[in-house]
Amino acid sequence: MDDSSGDRPRLVLASASPRRRELLAQLGITPDAITPPEIDETPRRAERPRDYVARIARQKAEAMPAPAPREVVLCADTTVALGRRILGKPADVAEAAEFLWALSGRRHRVHTAVAVRNSARIWLRVVDSIVRFKPLSNAEVNAYLASGEWQGKAGGYAIQGRGGAFVPWISGSFPAIVGLPLAETAALLRTAGYEWEGQA
Numbered sequence: 001m002d003d004s005s006g007d008r009p010r011l012v013l014a015s016a017s018p019r020r021r022e023l024l025a026q027l028g029i030t031p032d033a034i035t036p037p038e039i040d041e042t043p044r045r046a047e048r049p050r051d052y053v054a055r056i057a058r059q060k061a062e063a064m065p066a067p068a069p070r071e072v073v074l075c076a077d078t079t080v081a082l083g084r085r086i087l088g089k090p091a092d093v094a095e096a097a098e099f100l101w102a103l104s105g106r107r108h109r110v111h112t113a114v115a116v117r118n119s120a121r122i123w124l125r126v127v128d129s130i131v132r133f134k135p136l137s138n139a140e141v142n143a144y145l146a147s148g149e150w151q152g153k154a155g156g157y158a159i160q161g162r163g164g165a166f167v168p169w170i171s172g173s174f175p176a177i178v179g180l181p182l183a184e185t186a187a188l189l190r191t192a193g194y195e196w197e198g199q200a
């Protein structure tokens, strides 16, 4: 009987985000299972954006069933911060419009926290990036809202999509803005004992 997979570490991706799956594929990683945890993502009163993403990523990891030996769980959370204000996923088109106008012509930060858990412990990293938006016109905002791309995106835009046309400059990690910092994620996975084929 072929039991060659018995010793292979297993990766559980605790995320419903198709972007995170694609970013992992860029590293040559295919999760063995995808099981998004259900947690309350409401920010606490006066919670700082960076503290917030770190807390949520950790809570996602803690909400998962305890990993078996040789099993590693990966969670992440991305948020857009305008000063101390957290811009989550817009609830509706009106909120998406409000976010886009708030971001127009200004710089904001994007924080992505990655949490990796094995049977022994949890590791956490937060990666910070800065994104500059050009001043937007009414026509640009209206066309963007009509595209529907804002849905399910922190801050109401996707830099990897049409929203890229709003961004003349970034400082930091492009994949972290999209949802998963690749260098840090690869390092954390290795630390937690996950190995994959073609790993650098």
Ligand SMILES: Cc1cn([C@H]2C[C@H](O)[C@@H](COP(=O)(O)OP(=O)(O)OP(=O)(O)O)O2)c(=O)[nH]c1=O
Residues within 6 Å of the ligand: 014, 015, 016, 017, 019, 020, 036, 076, 077, 078, 079, 080, 089, 110, 152, 153, 154, 155, 157, 158, 159, 160, 163, 177, 178, 179
């Ligand atoms: C700023 C920005 C965010 N985003 C996305 C990344 C995240 O998927 C989303 C932020 O929501 P998250 O809560 O981080 O992730 P999610 O709900 O999509 O998936 P899960 O919680 O199950 O892991 O916004 C982009 O795709 N492009 C961008 O430019």
